[in-house]
Amino acid sequence: MVEDEEDIAFPLVRTLEREGYDVSWVDSGQKALDAMATSPEVVILDLGLPDIDGLEVCRRAREAGFEGAIMIVTARAGELDRVVGLDYGADDYLAKPFGLAELQARVRALLRRTSSASAAEDAKSDGLRIDVDARRVYAGEEEVPLTGKEFEVLNILAANRDKVVSRGRLMADVWDENWYGSTKTLDVTIGRLRQKLESVGVTDRVVAVRGVGFRLEGGTADA
Numbered sequence: 349m350v351e352d353e354e355d356i357a358f359p360l361v362r363t364l365e366r367e368g369y370d371v372s373w374v375d376s377g378q379k380a381l382d383a384m385a386t387s388p389e390v391v392i393l394d395l396g397l398p399d400i401d402g403l404e405v406c407r408r409a410r411e412a413g414f415e416g417a418i419m420i421v422t423a424r425a426g427e428l429d430r431v432v433g434l435d436y437g438a439d440d441y442l443a444k445p446f447g448l449a450e451l452q453a454r455v456r457a458l459l460r461r462t463s464s465a466s467a468a469e470d471a472k473s474d475g476l477r478i479d480v481d482a483r484r485v486y487a488g489e490e491e492v493p494l495t496g497k498e499f500e501v502l503n504i505l506a507a508n509r510d511k512v513v514s515r516g517r518l519m520a521d522v523w524d525e526n527w528y529g530s531t532k533t534l535d536v537t538i539g540r541l542r543q544k545l546e547s548v549g550v551t552d553r554v555v556a557v558r559g560v561g562f563r564l565e566g567g568t569a570d571a
């Protein structure tokens with residue numbers, strides 16, 4: 349947890365510790381970089397730090413080979429747009445103020461992603477496990493056979509677990525960045541994806557949010 353304001357950091361650290369996470373808190377960019385040398389799994393990174401800007405911390409950490417997840421949090425208006433638009437190597441972004449439940453959900457999602465890349469052996473859960481590098485998806489020990497598009501859609505939804513991803517974004521990211529028009533092919537893909545997940549007993553569900561898009565939710569808390 350990289351946050352220079354104790355009043356903000358303290359409740360967050362407490363909440364995460366109560367969830368069972370091993371949390372370290374630092375209050376400057378330099379201390380963050382030092383701490384990241386010990387390879388934490390997830391870094392929650394405030395942008396407004398007294399010494400080094402959070403974005404610069406993010407960039408330097410990646411440059412130094414840090415492979416854990418980085419979630420940027422900021423209260424700066426408009427800053428998130430900049431962060432999302434440029435590649436500083438962050439994995440997720442959260443605007444202040446945010447709820448503790450939201451933070452917990454995001455941390456779980458990030459841990460799921462980082463652990464899925466390395467741990468093919470933690471196979472007890474009925475929840476989804478996505479091996480992004482191998483482009484394979486598992487339900488417990490069973491692999492879910494997905495097509496390329498189905499994988500892409502699921503991967504985006506999983507990266508934004510419990511949040512709605514718009515049809516437009518899914519179409520643009522998975523099919524064509526210049527896409528416009530019908531999203532029928534998306535509905536067909538979602539339909540097949542749902543069937544496949546259900547058929548192997550995955551408890552996560554792809555929920556349609558009318559007029560907006562889709563959200564991946566539920567499943568077992570395996571983090």
Ligand code: CA
Pocket residue numbers: 351352353394395396397
């Ligand atoms: Ca700050």
